Amino acid sequence: MLELQNLYKTFNPGTINQKTALNGLSLKLNDGDFVTVIGGNGAGKSTMLNAVAGTWFVDEGKILIDGTDVTKLPEYRRAAYLGRVFQDPMTGTAATMEIQENLALAKRRGKPRLLRKGITKAEREEYQELLKILGLGLESRLTSKVGLLSGGQRQALTLLMATLQKPKLLLLDEHTAALDPKTAAKVLEITETIVSRDHLTTLMITHNMKDAIRHGNRLIMMMDGKIILDIEGEEKKKLTVRDLLDQFEQASGEQFANDSALLG
Amino acid sequence: MEIMNLINALPGAAAQGLIWGIMAIGVYLTYRILDVADLTVDGTMCTGGAVCIMMMLNGCNVWVAMLAATGAGMLAGLVTGIFHTFMGIPAILSGILTQLSLYSVNLKIMGKANQAINVDKYNLLVSLRYIKNVPVWQNTILIVAIAIVVLIALLYWFFGTELGCSLRATGCNPNMSRAQGINTNFGKVLGLMLSNGLVALSSALLAQYQGFADVNMGRGAIVIGLAAVIIGEAIFGKIFRNFALSLLSVVLGSILYYLVLQTVIWRGIDTDLLKLLTAVVVAVFLAVPYWKSKYFSKPVKKGGNTNA
Numbered sequence: 001m002l003e004l005q006n007l008y009k010t011f012n013p014g015t016i017n018q019k020t021a022l023n024g025l026s027l028k029l030n031d032g033d034f035v036t037v038i039g040g041n042g043a044g045k046s047t048m049l050n051a052v053a054g055t056w057f058v059d060e061g062k063i064l065i066d067g068t069d070v071t072k073l074p075e076y077r078r079a080a081y082l083g084r085v086f087q088d089p090m091t092g093t094a095a096t097m098e099i100q101e102n103l104a105l106a107k108r109r110g111k112p113r114l115l116r117k118g119i120t121k122a123e124r125e126e127y128q129e130l131l132k133i134l135g136l137g138l139e140s141r142l143t144s145k146v147g148l149l150s151g152g153q154r155q156a157l158t159l160l161m162a163t164l165q166k167p168k169l170l171l172l173d174e175h176t177a178a179l180d181p182k183t184a185a186k187v188l189e190i191t192e193t194i195v196s197r198d199h200l201t202t203l204m205i206t207h208n209m210k211d212a213i214r215h216g217n218r219l220i221m222m223m224d225g226k227i228i229l230d231i232e233g234e235e236k237k238k239l240t241v242r243d244l245l246d247q248f249e250q251a252s253g254e255q256f257a258n259d260s261a262l263l264g
Numbered sequence: 265m266e267i268m269n270l271i272n273a274l275p276g277a278a279a280q281g282l283i284w285g286i287m288a289i290g291v292y293l294t295y296r297i298l299d300v301a302d303l304t305v306d307g308t309m310c311t312g313g314a315v316c317i318m319m320m321l322n323g324c325n326v327w328v329a330m331l332a333a334t335g336a337g338m339l340a341g342l343v344t345g346i347f348h349t350f351m352g353i354p355a356i357l358s359g360i361l362t363q364l365s366l367y368s369v370n371l372k373i374m375g376k377a378n379q380a381i382n383v384d385k386y387n388l389l390v391s392l393r394y395i396k397n398v399p400v401w402q403n404t405i406l407i408v409a410i411a412i413v414v415l416i417a418l419l420y421w422f423f424g425t426e427l428g429c430s431l432r433a434t435g436c437n438p439n440m441s442r443a444q445g446i447n448t449n450f451g452k453v454l455g456l457m458l459s460n461g462l463v464a465l466s467s468a469l470l471a472q473y474q475g476f477a478d479v480n481m482g483r484g485a486i487v488i489g490l491a492a493v494i495i496g497e498a499i500f501g502k503i504f505r506n507f508a509l510s511l512l513s514v515v516l517g518s519i520l521y522y523l524v525l526q527t528v529i530w531r532g533i534d535t536d537l538l539k540l541l542t543a544v545v546v547a548v549f550l551a552v553p554y555w556k557s558k559y560f561s562k563p564v565k566k567g568g569n570t571n572a
Binding site: 075091094113 | 424425436441443
């Protein structure tokens with residue numbers, strides 16, 4: 001489904017802030033894989049997702065989605081293949097537009113936008129049904145401006161938008177990190193529901209090791225712009241947080257720096 | 265200080281306000297919808313008039329001339345758009361560059377700094393002579409008002425289409441827009457073209473109205489446009505929520521601006537100071553939302569339920 005071949009990306013080359021964020025990264029996802037991604041700060045997790053999404057172009061390497069080479073495709077054209085949810089709830093939705101208008105925008109992802117109606121009556125009914133799945137009471141607020149919603153509501157809506165037009169690949173960039181624990185759990189639950197319902201190939205970054213173990217069929221750990229651990233199937237089911245920490249210390253020769261990974 | 269002088273001047277002020285209202289709608293499109301302050305309009309506000317007057321002097325029909333003027337404005341918007349998107353120049357600077365180059369272009373279009381057109385010899389659509397003592401259907405105020413209603417209806421329709429919605433999303437959240445497959449660069453260029461097309465149309469009407477096009481007629485246009493947008497929103501923002509009504513409030517803001525201006529002139533203010541006054545008023549109005557949030561912020565009201 002997704003194939004990353006030997007990706008390299010250096011930010012601010014030739015300056016004091018030079019940072020090699022991707023260092024020969026390769027990864028191959030199978031159809032229907034739900035992969036959780038963990039790693040310390042600066043490991044290259046978000047950089048990997050941004051490389052796939054096309055926020056900028058990689059320095060070297062190739063990105064294939066479903067066999068199509070998208071390495072040189074601009075962000076807005078790659079969007080046809082991708083559903084994305086960001087860490088910041090403000091990023092994924094248009095605050096000054098209505099809930100239904102946001103959904104209508106997402107519904108047209110990957111399609112030409114011409115002078116047809118921006119939203120039809122049939123769509124409104126469809127969205128109402130879909131919003132019920134979230135269980136947040138948004139189905140009665142179709143014409144509310146998204147800016148009025150809470151962070152959790154916005155993330156849930158973004159998730160719905162990302163999957164409204166079934167994507168070949170769903171990219172979740174710590175999409176629960178900015179939420180309180182209870183809300184985060186709810187959004188993760190919705191994520192699980194939608195991913196398994198639509199059998200979506202998914203890459204989910206998380207800082208929470210428990211979540212990384214609990215969700216998905218495959219787990220990868222990144223460090224210094226490379227994948228240092230790739231566990232799937234039965235082996236992943238048996239994983240514990242302790243195992244992951246041991247693996248991390250073994251690979252890096254240092255203590256895991258982030259307490260929230262343990263405590264979360 | 266004769267009150268009759270003021271009353272006699274008001275219909276003219278209203279007509280000017282209406283004509284500038286079209287320009288203000290153009291500013292609204294970039295400033296409010298695309299979230300770009302486009303300074304191109306200072307140049308476009310002359311280009312439209314220059315093209316219109318020159319074509320009419322050369323025997324063109326008034327409608328053809330105005331259409332060409334609008335097209336010229338869209339071209340100016342295209343140039344700014346290319347500066348901004350393709351060449352990566354910040355929006356404000358892109359507008360300034362186009363505006364500066366338009367000064368030369370406008371001079372070349374007109375051949376000199378000022379070109380007059382005689383209302384008796386040419387078939388003008390609007391003129392300051394068509395305010396009083398003309399048949400109703402020839403009245404400038406009525407004609408421009410109808411034009412505005414048609415324009416607002418067209419824009420209302422357009423911003424409800426898929427393309428129009430993508431433009432609104434581009435201005436609101438470009439990151440989200442790209443993630444949803446919207447070509448934000450195309451949206452910005454199209455928005456700038458639409459906006460400058462409207463400004464040039466307004467300019468074409470203004471040139472006919474005053475009977476001449478002048479290379480300086482657009483100086484400070486952006487500030488007048490912003491003043492109209494801000495006045496309209498301050499007065500009607502609370503009641504006019506619908507998009508079409510927001511556009512109407514901008515036009516009303518423009519009319520109010522010209523009525524106030526006329527009154528201030530009637531009170532005998534030194535007209536040299538008018539632009540300074542306008543700038544100060546706009547600066548203060550722009551600062552009000554900032555001051556409000558900084559010094560008078562209340563606890564944030566949570567919207568709706570908060571269970572997620």
